[in-house]
Amino acid sequence: IHLSAELGHFLIGVVSKYVARDIHYGTKACFVNGNNPLGAGGQRFNISECIVANNETICATVKSQDGASACHWDWTGLGGEYQFLAGPSFMAMFTIASILWGILADKYDRVYILFSSSLLFSLALVFTSVSTRFWHLVVFRMMLAVGVAGVAPIAPGIIFDMFDSSERAMAMGFFHWGIYLGNGLTFVVGKYITEANLFNAGWRSTFVLTGLPGALLAILVLFTVDDPPKSHKSERQLTKNGSSKKHGNTYRHHHHHGLETESPEDDAEATEDCCESVDEAQVLISGGGSCQNKTVSSTTGAVSCCLQPAVIFLGLAACLRHSAGYTWGYNSALYFQTYFPNYSSASIWLTWITIGGGSLGVILGGYVSDRLVSRLGISSRALVLAGSQIIATPFALGLLYLKPPYAFMSLFIGYLFAEMWYGVVFAILVELLPASFRSLGLAISLFVVNNVGGNLPIIVTPLTNLVGFRGALTILYPGALFTSSILFFFTYVALLRK
Template sequence: MSKEKDPLLNSSEAEKESDVPPPWLNKAPGCLVWLYEHRERIPGYGVVQLLRKASLYSMYVLLILLLVYLVNQLDRYTISITAKYVGLDLHFGTLDCMPNLTLFKQEKLSRSYLVHTMIKDCNKNTSLTTQELCEDYEAMLPNAYNDTTPICAWDHDGAKGLKYQILAGPVFNNLYPIAGIFMGLLADRFNRKILLGLSLLLWSLATGATGFAVSYVMLVIFRMLLALGAAGCNPFALSIIADYFPQELRGSAVGIYYWGIYFGYSLAYAIGNGVNIGLGWRWVFFISALMGIVLVPLVFFTVKEPKRSTEKDTKAVNGDKGTLNNKKEWSLSESLVQLKLVILTFIMPGMLTLCIAGSIRNAGGYVWAYNTQPFFSLTIDDATIAAYMSVIPLVGGSIGAVVGGLISDLLVKGRGPYARIWVLIISQIIAAPFAAGALFLPEPWCFLSLIPSNVFGEMWIGVLSAIVLDISPKKIRTTVIAVYLFIITVIGGNFNIVVAPIQKALKKHIDGDDTTKELRSMRWTLFLTFPCLYALSSILFVVAFLLMRFDIKWKERKEREHVSLNRPAKSGSVDSVE
């Protein structure tokens, strides 16, 4: 029988040829021989192999999925960029000296002047510290708009206060992981590209509807719908990727897909500030929604539902009995045994400490992500923030994610999972002072300090996931990683609600006018909840390192028991197990 050609590869012969050492290697220096033998660990090698071996259509599907994930992250973080102006329009947030909306409503000033210039005149003027001073402020308007109407009013700043922190974090992050679990179940049973397209349509419409909101309650409802739709992105997209790319290319394909995090987050600053300056905050949500809606027909009509991975292939990937197309009959007793094993895994000292440390590190990241724009906007104009933040997260985060995985893979060979954890310990300690620099250094050094902060700080994502897999019994790895992600998302994603209470408490102990108190209290609040959490997570990773030996010994014992139970018994033995 002739061997069937794999449609997902350009050529099966090319794969064979790539494993044969080239003739020149026999006479090459030792350093080149070493590089060739370890070429799979060179940054970018996986991407090169992906481009060589994957079919053109598979790469097209990956591009579409990358764009979908980009829009997913863009829509998620848009509120953090526009909150100041959303609160001003919908009347939520802390009262402060803000632009007088009457000028715009009477069409005496253009929106671009209102947003760009009046925010500078009112919100950043250190002398307008009380309602009386704010409303008495008489700024010189451009000659074309000569008018006696006050330029400033004592109004709401949506980026300040508890309501914003709740809207940005808990409203989204509590529903998102719970919905993600149900989406994962749907991905195992139904057409994934249809489900992905419907999810994309739902969260895009929710984003667009946010632009029509007229109250805080409507914002909450639309953000919950956004979370419900966005929760389907990863389960459906990753499952499709797993079936479009063979095992040796899958890691690189997933790595490219995850670049959507950094592209989307950076694009949120570019669109959120740029469009807001010219057209207003509502158009930020309209344009973001339109980007997703344009992708919906491409997902429905150009992405083909791939054939699901076989059980054999899934075992090779997950070290389990299959998750994508498991045809084994469901057993209550076996499910209860696996549930018990999962619970025991998470109460082991090393795993428990890793989850706490990961949640704390994730909390620091969420706090900064949701408060970057509100903090910088206290002293820096939106155009400058957009110029830096539309590039720095993309470059720094992408480098950190790639380099972190590379370093951990190099260290772990021959040393086990203990070596990976040192990447976590060292990277977060290095990142912490640079994160503090973003809070205390003047422009432009505050932005430049974020580059090493992102490079080292973002190393933890893939490395910690790899450690969790390393110390988990193979039989339940898929379940363990899902529970782990749920834990760090719920805890980390809700932590930003402490920002407003801490800032309020610190204001009482800071001298100066209201503007000075606002700036210093915000700076020290973020210091405690951003770089300090990085450093605290590093300390807890050290504790986890000391405790991991108990987890690994327990894991090895459980796996020996599993092998013993599933080993075919000799004929006639009363201990025979099906």
């Protein structure tokens, strides 16, 4: 389901050029005629003459050696309207809907909610195929966002309740594998199915075929998956004056991040520092200063947990890292269509690099952080985040300033390290948030991270006007990776101090 959701989410970035030439939105530019690098009549000419032609008149003057027109003026699929369609129109609904889905998930059966959200995003993709106006695309993309928003806060909560802390980051990594499989498949699905022109429908058939698997999987989940019991149920309650009352007959002996605790009183003292303003909290195990093992019963207490320095730094870093991913995800196909229009294998490269590099990266991140956390504690996860992003930065620069195929080789290495972050961030979050607040807490986290990270790529267009398309991507992709690595390191320091 996650794969289908992400495939639908990023599909517009690959087919935008085709959609724009049908519905007409965004900007226009000069393109080489046909797919033949020799130009019309097989005569050689300088392809860069087409790329640098900045108006229709100049574009029409570019000729091949036999005098035939070498270029044509057409819709690019880029521009402010595209960036709005890809980013803000999606995120506006995604961020709001994720909160609502999270509230429902804390109260009702999560499998039914996952089914409903999956069916909704599948229908949105099918409905997109009948669009004839730009505003139709916006409406159906907003509908898509509402459906996709239900997957992110619900599925991690279910995974958390199925796995213990020594396996949790790895499990989260496999779940978030869907991002890279879905994103990677958009390049071949968007290019080859659209160009196959099935049923003489072009890009419209691509949206229909993309939407159908999600609907089938939603039905499969409904009949094959049970909602597991939520972990860390209450066994103890703390009152305002610190006195405690037993609920249940026994306390369990626990081992958490290498720290053994046997006394319930010690447990209470170990977790007091995070949520001093909580009126009622129930302690299960020592959280090393986190709120994970408290059942928060007041809004003030929940806010107190979320305003820990470690959570704030983690959130800021995640916002920038997410914006880098969205910037590249929404513009990667269009980047190669713009600067290397005749490099026909770009889609194949982007597909296997996104799937292979991204998947290996997220699994590697989960594996390394799980191994370190048992020895060094939760803070080691943040150190993995900081190190991976700083290593990825120079390779992200190489992607934008090398020519194919070397640009793709640089992208693969960079992707391997850059994509170690997502599952690890959520592993930290679920370990910092209390059980009773976890689904809603994840939803709020997604609200903040996606609202900032998902909308920041809207500035690609104004930055392009100042420094060019490649310059804009340099600022918002490798530049954001570097800055996020610094903030992840600050997160490590904050966790280490606790």
